[in-house]
Amino acid sequence: MLSVEDVSLYYGSSRALRGVSVTAAAGEVTCVLGRNGVGKSSLLRAITGQRPISGGRITLEGKEIDGLRPYDRAALGVAYVPQGREIFPLLTVKENLETGFAPLKRKDRSIPEDVFDLFPVLKSMLGRRGGDLSGGQQQQLAIGRALVTRPKLLVLDEPTEGIQPSIIKDIGRAIRYLRDKGTMAIVLVEQYFDFAQELADRFIVMERGEVVESGDAKALEGDDVRQRLHF
Amino acid sequence: EETIKIGILHSLSGTMAISETTLKDAMLMLIEEQNKKGGVLGKKLEPVVVDPASNWPLFAEKARELISNQKVAVVFGCWTSVSRKSVLPVFKELDSVLFYPVQYEGEESERNVFYTGAAPNQQAIPAVDYLMKEEGVQRWVLAGTDYVYPRTTNKILEAYLKDKGVAQEDILINYTPFGHSDWQTIVSDIKKFGSTGKKTAVVSTINGDANVPFYKELGNQGIKATDIPVVAFSVGEEELAGIDTKPLVGHLAAWNYFQSVDTPDNKAFIEKWQAFTKNPKRVTNDPMEAHYIGFNMWVKAAEKAGSVEPDKVIDALPGIEQANLTGGVSKMLPNHHITKPVLIGEIKDDGQFDVVEKTDDLVPGDAWSDFLPGSKDLEADWVAKKCGNFNTKTGKCGGQGS
Amino acid sequence: MRLIGLRGATLGLLIAIATLLGGPASPASADPVDDALARFAADKYDETDKAIEGLVAASAQNGQAIFEAMSAGRLLYDPESKTVLIKDAGGALVLAKTGDPAPQALAAKPLKTVRLNNRVRRSLEAASGAFALQAPDPQKRIGAARAIFKTREPTALPAIEAALAKEKDASAKQALEAAKAAIILARQDAPEADRIAAADIVAAVGDQDALAALRTLPANTPPAVKQAAEAGVASIERWLGVANVVQDVTYGVSLGSVLLLAAIGLAITFGVMGVINMAHGEMVMIGAYATFLTQGFIRDYVPALSGASLILAIPVAFLVAGAVGVLIERTVIRFLYGRPLETLLATWGVSLILQQAVRSVFGPTNREVQTPEWLQGSVSFLGVSLTWNRIAIVLFAMAVFFALMLLLKRTSLGLRVRAVTQNRRMAASMGIRTPWVDAMTFGLGSGVAGIAGVALSQIDNVSPNLGQSYIIDSFLVVVFGGVGNLWGTLVGALSIGVANKLLEPFAGAVLGKIILLVAIILFIQKKPRGLFALKGRAVEA
Amino acid sequence: MAIGGLTTNALLYLDNVSVTFDGFRALNALSLSIDAQEMRAIIGPNGAGKTTMMDVITGKTRPNQGVAVFEASHDLTKLDEASIAELGIGRKFQTPTVFEMHTVEDNILLALKTDRRPFPTLFSKRTKAEKERIDALLERVRLTGSRDRKAGELSHGQKQWLEIGMLLAQEPKLLLVDEPAAGMTDQETADTADLLREIAKTASVVVVEHDMVFVRDLGVKVTCLHEGSVLAEGSLDAVSTNERVVEVYLGR
């Protein structure tokens, strides 16, 4: 589904990604692991088009997307749950969800019931302004909002950050549910190792803007990867 | 080839561009005409145009640039009084000549300035006389923009009206800011003031931009000239070009020139102007005539003095005569003001004025008003007394001081 | 004195009317009419005045037509033969006296128009006005009665009474009664009781003219009448005190609507998008010039639509200003998102360029935008008079406001606009085509500013400086109301308008405005984020 | 000392605090007391009011009712943010907020405990002691290598660390730490717990966290908030076996 090949990315003159390659397949969760500041979010920014890349290739279902604008990528089925949630603060919860209608055909413009099944709190707060929600509520909204676009590729940046344990479990269930539908590829950046381990089908570990290890879920069981994440 | 440079100091941008740009064009036309006649003293004239941008300190700066940098022989320019005040010290310091073409508040006479617009006694007082005599006006609204020209003019008029026995309660004075655009309250106040049964008129010294919304409100609130006539001192053909004048027919203006005056000179002037601007509908107005007179006087003075040197021209100018466009001959007086006819016109529905009264003789411009306590003893005479503020009481030059 | 002349004219007129009322006029001898007509050719206002008087006195058969032609500037004379002619609406020349077609020879001569001045115009009005007491249209009769109420001309009494006797229409009857009362009130020889009753009737009219009638009684009026008049004055003044407040508030709403119209486009480009749009005023100006051009085009090519030209100018102004807005957004503003302060610099530059562009193309002077017939004049209710164009502006401002409100709150475009302005990057990732939304939003704000230009062309100068005179007020309104809140803009505009008009009567226009500005500065201390501040952590986020 | 009729030895005492936003009760008659040198962990569902509570303590939000007393003598509900900070209450926000245009080093410098008035600040010179302290703090939060970078260029987690460093620099008596472990790796989380325990030797600490491993690591008394008031309080084991806590917070 998604293939990232040899991608580099700069902030001014500082290089955040150096020849990173990763792939994600439909019906699988690909986990990106790594310590703070190694470039995990930068990789997702490259995939979603929030930041231009300076080298390499990104393709989605064989189609090159690295030259496309974020909204064109969204139209092709890329949905993004950013780190820091980035809720539209003055829009109500309902309106936040409805922003996901933009890339959809008119007939598809409804909020899938899944969203409210996964995050019932959203249903009870439809009329409240997004910015007024608590941190965890916003995180749920951000995931819900991404799902409204019916993505083919769901990109999540630390979605458990600031979320209460029961809902982390719910999110885990949600991700598994989405994966099991088999149509969606999921890229998950996660620091919370146990959570990642539970969900990942495949993973990469990053260090200083490079992929230093990758493999499938089994490899996570050893202490190897855990070690890499320590100082 | 050596030329004589003429400075043109009129705002081409900013709030005053609306009035002053025309004067710049008029000067260009006059200079072109003169060059066709062979120039002055055998030299061609070369206009130097700058844009002081309706910015008063910039006027002074540009004046300095024209005189010291461009070495112009004479400057034609300014519209607002504050712009004139701003450039005055420059003209005095650098000893050059300014022709100022706009009606103003008086209370000034400078050696380096020649005032070709009307002083209050050449505009305001005759207008009030007309209204009293012809329309039997007994109650007066003096409405003006809050600056020195309306303030002074109204002070003079107030004194004059009281002199004529008008009671204080029959005078309403009202000031508004520049560019005032919401006239509802004031127009309705005027209406109230005028509904006591005594014939009421408005004397308007409202300036520039504020006039259009004022007249529109007047028209819409149904104040017709037959009910409460408005006589204006700052509204000419140019200003009316922006208004639908049908509801305003009969309101008045007092000037020293109207485009509609039917004389051969005026006809020729209008034709030349419309040809020059390539616009058969382009109107003429009073300050343009003032520049016409001023420019021709300067040409004559230069020829008389045989030089364009300011000192010589300044000395040569008093006494110079120039036919104006309305059929008389204006003369430069020793006080650097000129004699002018006073015309009262009523607005017609085509945006022109119908002259309803014209003074028989030309009225000499009075630099110092006889109706203000501070200046009634003052007199300007740059020929005999070489003084702009001679005190006839003390017999000394230098204002009221002893 | 002129006043006497005037009286004379009216007097003669009324005698004529009395004759008219008395029965069929006796066939007039040719002489007085010829006499009168000849005076027109003297080209002196005094003589013209007398001519009118003479025509009325002689009940000239063609009088009404002559007067009409005269006020329309279609009464001509031949200076040589002193023949007076009427040029009828079709341009054909007829003899004034008879209405017969004029001989060819006369038509070829250099004819002059009979000139009018205010005094002559007044006589003319009185002359045609007196005829109006008999007019078939009751509105005209009411107008004539009102005029007499105003002048309180005693000689008009018989005519009034005659008219009253025949009058069927209730409101016309009332107007005639009032006019009659006004005359009787001032009459020394009327019985005291009648005069007291008259004072009550006059007082019931309750306007400025009534006040004048009650106040200007002759010196030797009996005390009882005086008392009644004074009571009337007091009651009117009490009412007028209330009416004054009503008037000030009404004017305030009207001023507020102008401010609202001027500000509402800015509420989008600045309030919603965050662009410190110094070129907003120029968008208003472009709208006004678009109106001017539309009117000119319609006048020249489809004169049939002239009455509707202002309405047609609305879409034109919207599209023109909107297109300029889109152009500015695409070429300048789009590079500046996230750098709001820099938009100030760039749009200031754009504003200078637009001003000069308009000045270069249309010249620096005012352009005339006409007020259509149906927007001219004013209505009076309860002693407050409001002009039609102001009423139209109030309604128009409200319509624009609510349409915009609906657009932003109820359509998907509105949602996208708000999403983009709150978080452009995230909006893009949600699939919103941000460049398109930006261009549309800025275009919308500019287009609405252009529409404001259509309205402002009705009350202000159409000149290159038009925009400059509204920009400061517009920002003040948007900020005072609370940035990003359309309701705030509405309430802000109206409250500034009303406060301004309530202050103006006793502080004057200049001081009133100063007080208002200081009040706004102090008010912002209480509400540092405007009248309708958004609250909560959503805002701080 | 008594404020609002209370007598207490607690460093921080909240009594009957309620906060309402447009009719929604974010805090509902919340009462809580923190002793000097106590560390307290606060847990509770998203939206329980944990952050709002911190807002009340730091003067950002004014409660509709109730009092918040610090050191038995200061009513925090009457003071503004700066005065509260001056009293010795420091805060780390849920989403990291640092001075993005300043360097990492200057961020710490600005947070150092010094005279905060404008004129002393204008004339202040950096002392040797200050310099050493900055070095030590940077070392502690592992940002020595980034000391000259602009804080805005840091990654999310690095900003978290920087903010903790700034908090330490203030030497507060009471630290309010909102989700310090969010976005950190397990190792970093453990490290943070160590740091907080160390701080708690000299100051009081209130930590909000959803990471139960971390909370267990801290080994302190736990308060669970729910719908704006205290649902359960005690050791983590006790609280985490509470039926209601499991139901609304931990999940099964």
Place this chain on the structure above:
Amino acid sequence: MSRYRFLDGAGMIFLAVVLAMAALIPASNLLLPPDSWLHVPDHMVPLLGKYLAFAMLALALDLVWGYCGILSLGHGAFFALGGYAMGMYLMRQIGPRGVYGNPVLPDFMVFLNWTELPWFWLGFDHFWFALLMVVLVPGALAFCFGWLAFRSRVTGVYLSIITQALTFALMLAFFRNDMGFGGNNGLTDFKDILGFPVQAQGTRAALFALTAFALAGSYLLSRWVVTSKLGKVVVAIRDAESRSRFIGYRVEHYKLVVFTLSAMLAGIAGALYVPQVGIINPSEFAPANSIEAVIWVAVGGRGTLVGAALGAFLVNAGKTWFTGVLPSMWLFALGGLFVLTTLLLPKGVVGLITDLFGIRRKSELPAPTAPAAPAKAAPAE
């Protein structure tokens, strides 16, 4: 303290240029023969002096805007107040040389029939008093206004717009003839300053040199402030106001200090401006003037001090030049300049210069760096 040097390269160059101007321009104007190509013509001296006064205003504005984040759209008011204080002194120096020859009352008072000098004109015949007022009046107004606004936490555009309302209200007030400041005409026709004729070339040269020194002095003062720890606090406030509060800084006090200082500098600039241009009138309070000052700062480079001064100089020199050579087109040139500056020079002229000459701050990154590569894709920003 290595990274914030009190004077950086640009600052040194700036000071050197300003001080050189202070010495060379008067010298060249007074000493060299007019036909020498090095001679600075008479009319250039007050013109350059005006630019320097504007540069000082821009400097003051940059202090509050660039460093404190307060976008004042009313700084012209402080400039004008300083100017009026100086103008009042100059008016009093006219003495009996006015057109009415009244030894006490300025002409405009005689002409409105005033008989007595209003109380607020008292004392202005003393130079030291006027000088004090030049600083105190703008300072006091800024202090009162700022005290209200900052205490109430009025920020952002709300603050900008009320500063604009302030200057607008002052403009209307000074327009009123009843206020006693000469109405629309303002104060003009000055004769002497400290006994020297204002129109004398020597006085002009001295005023110019004084302005240059004042500019250099204000630059040093501003530079000292922004490089101090207070400067850092102020920048912190600009970028994260509420965060600063939670650390314990009284934001309102800091803003007040900087705002008042800036207003005083603006006042001094106004006082130096007036004798050189020869008029002060209410249009100096016009909101557009204050906006223009903001634009000078933006053109030169906000938050750089040197840039602000440079911007003021460049824009005004451009204006002088354009209004002379392109009298009916110059707005296109100036407007275009503003648009292009914003688009092409986001950091202003100073940003361009530092970029060109590589005077940029070194950026130390933990990861090895490579030269910036061109972006392959250009997503929406």
